[in-house]
Amino acid sequence: NRLLSASADGSIGLWTPNKSAPAAPAALLPGSAPSAKRRKMNAAVDVPARGATLMMAAHTAPATGVVFHPDDATAAYSTSLDHTLKTLDLATGNVVDTRATGHALLCLTTLAPGGSGHVVAVGSAARHITLIDPRAGGVVMTLRGHKNKIASLAKDPSSAFGLVSGAHDGTVRVWDVRSSREGNLDEGGRVGEAVFVVGRDGAGKSKVGGEGEKVFGVVWDQTVGIVSAGEDRRVQINAPARLEKS
Known part of the structure; x- marks a missing residue:
């Protein structure tokens, strides 16, 4: 019964629909500015309005994504155009860790490929996905293959090793983090390549x-x-069983 939001003003919000949530700021309610049309609309629709239980000024540029910590309900991770991945303490409202990268980050999700602990996968404007260990702070692996910005990430609901990405190159790519190789001098570290590539139907x-x-x-x-x-x-909609290998 909680949700997180990432805002273009760089803030991260924590919300709940419970009646115990604080009231929404009056200045932000519909019809707060004088208007006959707004007064008429407000009279016709009476919708409960709640404020955030927590609002954090986490980033210095638009925040692009936020997810709960997979094992700790009081923690979360967020990404931003300010090139950072941040670990947030939802109990205190503090940023407890900042990992700077070389590119604007556009999306994120978490994976637990080792069975214990987890990694955070972040999609960048530089066309690659980086797997970061939030405890050690190091890059575990880089997933390469997209030809434009990575807009969205989601994990495989039936496997701890699977991940899917959607990008501005018009493709959806499916990854298995067990499928990797040692990168060359330009790539550095471990590099993963897509198992499947799906284009837009009729494109x-x-x-x-x-x-x-x-x-x-x-x-x-x-x-x-x-x-x-x-x-x-x-x-x-694509059924994984019908995908063709890249």
Whole structure:
């Protein structure tokens, strides 16, 4: 019964629909500015309004994503265009750790591939996904293959090693973090490559940079499959069993 939000003002909010939540600030309520039309709308619809239980000024640029810690309900991780991954203490409202990267970060999720502990996967504007160990602070692996910004990440609901990404190159890519190799001098460290690559149905020949077919969001549901939404105004569903290897 809690949710997190990441805002363009760099803040992270924690919310609950419970009646114990604080009242919403009056200045932010619909109709707070004088307007006959707004007064009429407010009279017709009476919707409870709640404020945030916690609002943190976590980033110096727009925050792009936030997720709860997989094992600790009082902690969370957030990403931002300020190039940082931050660990947040939801009990105190403090930032307890900051990991700076070389690129704007656009999305994130968590994985637990080792059975104990977890890593945070962050998608960047530099076309790659970085797996970061939040305890040690080091980069565990880099997943490469996308040709444009990575907009969305989701973990495999049936495997601790699986991950799916959606990007502005018009593709959805499925990864298995066990499938990796030692990177060359330019890549550095361990490098993972996609197991499957899925384009947009009916897109024809792939366009440079995914123009007109960018993927904006992706989720992986155990029953339905991989669901993605894109610039083509379509919601596409792919069953993992029917995907073709890259």
